[in-house]
Every structure is written in C-alpha cells, then in structure tokens.
Amino acid sequence: MVLTRLIYISTLSPTCDTHTLDDILAISRKHNQQNHLTGLLSHNNKYFLQCLEGSREAVNSTYNRILDDERHDNVQILYFQEIHTRAFGDWSMGDIPESYLTALINLQFSSTPDFNPYEMSGESAFQMLLELKQRLPSE
Ligand code: FAD
Numbered sequence: 001m002v003l004t005r006l007i008y009i010s011t012l013s014p015t016c017d018t019h020t021l022d023d024i025l026a027i028s029r030k031h032n033q034q035n036h037l038t039g040l041l042s043h044n045n046k047y048f049l050q051c052l053e054g055s056r057e058a059v060n061s062t063y064n065r066i067l068d069d070e071r072h073d074n075v076q077i078l079y080f081q082e083i084h085t086r087a088f089g090d091w092s093m094g095d096i097p098e099s100y101l102t103a104l105i106n107l108q109f110s111s112t113p114d115f116n117p118y119e120m121s122g123e124s125a126f127q128m129l130l131e132l133k134q135r136l137p138s139e
Contacts, residue, residue, distance in 0.1 A: 003086070004056040006063055007079035007125050009117040010048045010072040020071055028093040029139075037062060038089050040129050040136070042096035042115075048072055049117040051129050053086045079122030087130060090138040100132055 021043065032038065037054035050066075052059050067075055088094060103113035109128040110120045117125060 002056045003053070003083050004059045005051065005053045005079065005081050005083045005087070005126075006059050006077065007049070007051045007122055007129075008063070008066075008075055008077045009050075009120075009125070010075040012043070012046060012048065013071050013073060016071050024071065025093055025095055031062065032092040035062065038086055038091055038093075040088050040091060040094040040096055040133065042101060042129065042132065044098040044101060044115045047115060047117050049078075049120075049125055049129070051088060051126070053083070053088055056082070076118070078117070078120065078125050087126075088133060090133075091136070092139060094133065094136050094139065096129075096132050096136065100135060105131060 025041065028041065032052075032054075035054060035058040037052055037058050039050060039052040042049045052062060098115070101115040105128065106115050107113045108131070109124045110116065112119065120128070
C-alpha cells in the first residue's frame with residue numbers, strides 16, 4: 001500500500017449552506033473511517049481547501065467521487081505526493097471553519113489576508129493546514 005496525500009481546492013456552489021456543510025462532513029467521516037482515510041476540510045463561504053491522506057487507491061477513488069459532487073465546482077489539485085507518515089491522522093475529516101482562517105494566518109501563507117486558496121501554492125496550503133491543525137481538537 002502506497003500512502004498518499006492529496007490537497008485540492010474548489011468553489012462552493014451557490015446553494016451550499018451550513019446545513020450542506022454538515023451533510024458533507026458527516027458523509028465524509030463515515031466513508032473515510034471505512035476507507036482508512038484521514039484529513040482536514042477548511043472552508044469559508046466561498047472556497048474549500050481539503051487534504052486527504054491514505055492509500056493511493058482510496059485517495060483516488062474518493063477524489064473521483066468528490067469531483068462529481070455538484071455542491072462545489074472549479075476543483076483543482078494543488079498537491080499530490082507519496083508520503084511516509086500521515087500529518088492529519090487524528091481526523092477522519094477535521095473541520096476548519098472560517099473562524100480558524102484569521103487574517104493573520106491567511107497573510108502568513110498567501111499574498112492577501114483573505115482566505116482564497118486559488119492564490120496559494122500546494123506547499124503553502126499544506127503548511128497552512130499544519131499550522132491550523134495545532135488549534136484543532138482531535139476527533
Ligand atoms: P450519496 O451521499 O448518497 O450521494 C449520491 C450522489 O448525490 C453523489 O453524487 C453526491 O455527490 C450527490 N449528493 C449527495 N447529497 C447532495 C446534496 N445535498 N446536494 C447535491 N448533491 C448531493 N466524501 C468522502 O467519502 N470523503 C471525503 O473526504 C469527502 N469530502 C468532500 C468534500 C467536499 C468539499 C465535497 C463537496 C464533498 C465531499 N465528499 C466526501 C462527498 C462526496 O462528494 C460524495 O458525495 C460522497 O462520498 C458520496 O457518498 P454516497 O456514495 O453515500 O452517496
């Protein structure tokens with residue numbers, strides 16, 4: 001089994017509200033536990049930034065399902081790498097809402113104080129998630 005990390009970004013569909021986000025997190029946690037996937041999902045009211053870690057097969061099949069999901073669009077891969085250890089092994093899908101994405105954190109990892117992952121490199125996105133996980137309780 002080859003352990004893999006994938007980070008992608010996307011744009012919330014206009015109908016995506018907090019109820020939809022709760023649904024996404026619930027189904028993600030259920031499937032990810034079954035597939036031994038771990039990761040984080042950060043989001044504001046415009047964008048998603050998600051990291052998935054696990055076997056290459058599970059990461060790819062889950063990503064392919066996510067691609068077809070009409071609750072978001074403009075999905076772009078920022079980062080795909082074979083890894084030795086998981087960075088986010090404590091979360092089947094950790095939730096990082098807007099309140100965690102402070103201007104200071106955004107400015108540290110991108111060119112503006114706003115959360116806009118389309119303006120970030122894959123490495124910056126990964127480093128930002130590492131920073132954010134320090135503030136996140138384990139599941
Ligand atoms: P169902 O939940 O029954 O869904 C069947 C189909 O309907 C799918 O095509 C689904 O995309 C669509 N659908 C379901 N609910 C809605 C709705 N309210 N509005 C519009 N379409 C809907 N899944 C994971 O397994 N792991 C993840 O980490 C993960 N992360 C995600 C992150 C984001 C940003 C998004 C948008 C989705 C994510 N998903 C994740 C969900 C994934 O896209 C699939 O919906 C889910 O895995 C399919 O579950 P299911 O087979 O039980 O089908």
